[in-house]
Amino acid sequence: MKINKLGLSIVESEAIIEKLNILLSNFQIHYQNLRGLHWNIRGKRFFDLHVKFEELYNDSQLKIDLLAERVLTLGGRPMHTFAEYLENNSLKIGKNISKDTEAIQLIIDGLTELLKIERVILHLASENDDEGTNAMMSDFIKEQEKTIWMLHAWMEE
Template identity: 60%
Template sequence: MTYNSIGLNTFKTEDLANDLNHLLANFQIYYQNLRGIHWNIRGKRFFDLHVKFEELYTDATIKVDEIAERILTLGATPLHTFEDYSAKAEVKVGKNISEDDKAVRLIVDSLTELLKIEREILEKSGDANDEGTNSMISDFITEQEKTVWMMKAWLNETI
């Protein structure tokens, strides 16, 4: 077995870096969706949602950077073109969404997809003894589960 300079199995880190690039692509689509609904939201809830969506896209920007830097830490290259993001992402693109319910539903659906990907990465990072990736992904999951709960409460739905 070959180990890299941070003590991780190189075969397992290659696999994790690929999975993190998949997550990165999906996060970039999620981020762009948030920008779009932030810009286009209308209606009586505009002021509250406009601020909330900005909070979410600011957080997504930080997470995108953390994911890319983790990929680099593992010795790989982060994806960085919209072509790559579109080709690899499962998060649906939300185009011209201005209604509050549709915007919040897009967030819930996007986070649900991100959580699926993150749980797969969490399992692999645990198996690889990759505490750095494990910790980052665990933190993402904790925050996103709470956001899903809050958004579903706003939609008057249960988890």
């Protein structure tokens, strides 16, 4: 078995890199959805949601950077074109959403889809003793599960 400079199997790391790039692509779409919601939200909850959406897109931007750096750490090359992002995306693309409940539902749906991808990566990383990727996915999952819970609580009126 050939190993990389981290002591991980090259073949197994390539599979993880592929999945990380898919997650990176989906996070880029999630980020852009959040930017659009931030810009277009209207109504009585504008002030609260405008700030919340900015908080969420800033967090997504940090995660995007972490994902790209993890791909590089494992010896891969992060996807970085809009064509690649769209080709590898499984999230709904939000367009012209200005209603509060539609905006929150788009975020819930996006985070739920991201969780599915992250759990696949978590399992793969765990099987291959890739603790760096494993820890990252665990952190992402924990935060996103809490955010989903809070957004569902917000939707209950």
